[in-house]
Amino acid sequence: MHRGRRVLQVEKRRVERGQPIGHGPILTYWCTGPVQETQVSPKDRFLTVYGRKPVLEALGDPALRVDKVILADTARAPEIEQAARKAGVQVRRASAHRVKVLAGNGKQEQGVLADVVAPRMRPLSAALSKAPLPTRVLLLDGITTPANVGMILRTATAAGIGGVVVPRRGVAALDPLVVKASAGVAFRAPVLRCATAAEAAGMLSDAGYRLYGLSASGGEALFEAELPERAAFVFGGETAGVSEEVAELLTGWLSIPMPGDVESLNVSAAAAVLCFDLVRRGS
Template identity: 75%
Template sequence: MVTDSGSPKDRFITVYGRNPVLEVLTDDELAVDKVIIAESARGVQQIRRAAASRGVRVDTASAHRVKVLAGNGRQDQGVLADVVAPRMRPLAAALDAPDGPGRVLLVDGVTTPANLGMILRTATAAGIDGIVVPRRGVASLDPLVVKASAGVAFRAPVLRCATAAEAASALSGAGFELLALRAEHGRSLYETTLPPRAAFVLGGESAGISEPVRERVTGWLSIPMHGHVESLNVSAAAAVLCFEVARRDERVTHPRG
């Protein structure tokens, strides 16, 4: 059984900056838990009015506190909002649940916000059960990731944990096979048999898959390519992977005669 219950913030995605905060407050499909405004912030009257109209709590804090909570000292503009992500939960809770995930992605060292955002968008569209996004070692779930995902990040089935190594250990202990993508010397993604409980590992843009995660990998997969192309961007590879998994599952669920 997984015992790490995660962070209290595993229910929210924090956005910062006047325009992003105003955008989430004016989107009726998003639930905002609270807004925090720095004591020295200027030009935030519209944000206060929007929060009041939605019945969203507004707290005041020091400028330093806002910077710490936002995790971005240059672009927070003295305001942030915690947006409820209804499908986000700790990995531990997901693995302990009776209806736990069967097919998940494990993001290991992906540090470019655009790549993480596109992975969240693609995996959600393909119906992947969960995307494991560690709190350390990957891009933060911030406005840049939200923008790259076209807003899907708020609704993605994100599973949170401390590190990718912790996630690999927990998934392995829960009976998942860890299948990692690499450019060559792996079984063809299109030909291999996929187990019912699988965690597909996506390595970082430069370092690839970290050694602690690599030690837990049970199989290596590759995407066949032509034209002397050596590899794909990690978000492009994730798209190919996710929709191949979706195609397989669709064929099982709805067999074609």
């Protein structure tokens, strides 16, 4: 017996219209009560920094807690080992290939990386599993420029946004470029992780959120729109915009009024406008 068992199919509308299923994957989300997180991936607990200078900076920052440092077995880095000992951080050795894989960067990791604890980062499923739920969240959908992701994290944190959904696939990895663009705020940003933007949109919709896409043209003017208490705002990729799978779950579109002769804003600038409009509203 399954109480409240439901299935969410992101492409249900396609099927109903007779379009081929193969156009995109069907993402199924079964809900049998509160979401239970059985195992949290390290990628949902730590931000990984690589390169000698970023690792040394992380070890020397008293505001950060470094979980571990991993050195390639061919790397000679006495200054890093000394800094790790001083900070009480364990140092592990791994093959050079393994370090490249863990860093996700084969050119700039310099044989060293560190896992830095991100205290406010957690799976989206965990954030939706118990009260209080974040009332307003941002969902990044296909934003691939690290500088944009980093600046959005900084802005959202400054504005007190309850969560920023950063999918593991389709969005720039949370790496040192993102951390640098956020001026270090990424370490304490309210990051929510999931597999894809489509999965996140389905989970948020199922949890009672109204989803709004940000558009350069069309849609209701942001400053005049009446927004529900629980809402998620979707920011699409720099080139393609909001993906079709996510667009099918939107409640509506919002646009930023621009009386000047400019077609659109950079996605991080648009996110800043929205975040501080929510501050203005008293969210």
